[in-house]
Amino acid sequence: MIININNEHFTLHQSGAIFWESKKMLLISDVHLGKVAHFRKHGIGIPKDAIFENFTRLSAVLEMFDAETIVFLGDLFHSTINNEWNLFSEWTKQHAKRIILVEGNHDIISKQYYTDLNIEIYKELIFDDFLLTHHPTEREGYFNFCGHIHPGIKLRGMGRQFLNLSCFFRKPNQLIFPAFGEFTGNSYVIPTENDKVYAITKDEVIEIALN
Template identity: 40%
Template sequence: MVHELLGQRLVLIPEKGIFWADKKYLILADLHLGKAGHFRKSGIPVSDLIHTRDIHLLDQLIARFAPEQVIFLGDLFHSDHNQGWEVFRRWMKSKAPLRFSLVLGNHDVLDARNYRIPNLQVSETLCIPPFHLSHIPEETELYNLAGHIHPAVKLYGKGRQSLRLPCFYFGERNGLLPAFGHFTGTAKINIKKDDAVYAIADKQVVRVN
């Protein structure tokens, strides 16, 4: 599914990412790697396999789209340093010369030394006209693309059936990406008449507004 925005072609991927075709950038939000280890520290047994699945999926997207850069819109890593970060760090370095950019999110709390990877750039925000990329939605002169919210839309069937699905949201001045990580929740968003909303269902992206 392609969403045309400000003269740019954004390929909306059912794996919950955007391929900015004109720039050849792969954009993802909210992987929350290391969250399983964070839960285990609290005595809740959660397997790291859920994050292995996310990295494998990211590998597949890189192979499919051959991006010139991968941009993470925050919350790449969920918590304090643990072994999960070292696994991902080695994976990222193995992808050189592919470049990665991380726009820091509220969960990206690692010491700055951990982000010193040759092919990783870290910043608070990233401006690539016509877009301003951030983790938390912001009001800016450029059109803002962000994560953080984990947007979802609720669809209703005949009778009382309803289904909440992750979605891509594009309002007048702000767009939201769904959370890429599988170990994340969703939040229902308010939709206006002129907003563009694309739900993800059965490995397809479908426009619902």
């Protein structure tokens, strides 16, 4: 799905990523690398192969778009360092892109790890009239791209059936990204009349009629 914000075109992808056409920039939030290994270490029964899923999805979305820069909007790595970092290190070497991290609350490992991979780290970024942060932030004169919330939407079906989907949640001056990573969970939003919800299905992104 392609949307227009402040005369700029953005492609919303069903992975949870957004491609900023004029900047050739891929925006991704809340990958939470290392979370699967963290869970397995603490005895939670997640298949070992699940560790590779995030990297498969990252590679697939990169192949989809002609991106020159990747911006991670926080919570790139879930917690303390574990063996998933080695996989990420190898992944960055295979994809020669400029990589930027906007720090999130889970990004607690030493910055030196990122520096060694030539990853740039910022508290926030401003491009033209767009403000890129991890936590939702309102600032006059800017449209905010952010993550952190892991938005989802509950859709009522026939009878008592419900469908729970991750979504891009757009407010008048803000767009909150869904979590890109596996096993992250959702926080279900309640839209108002001025909001827009772009729900993610297996094959596409669809705008939900709120009326």
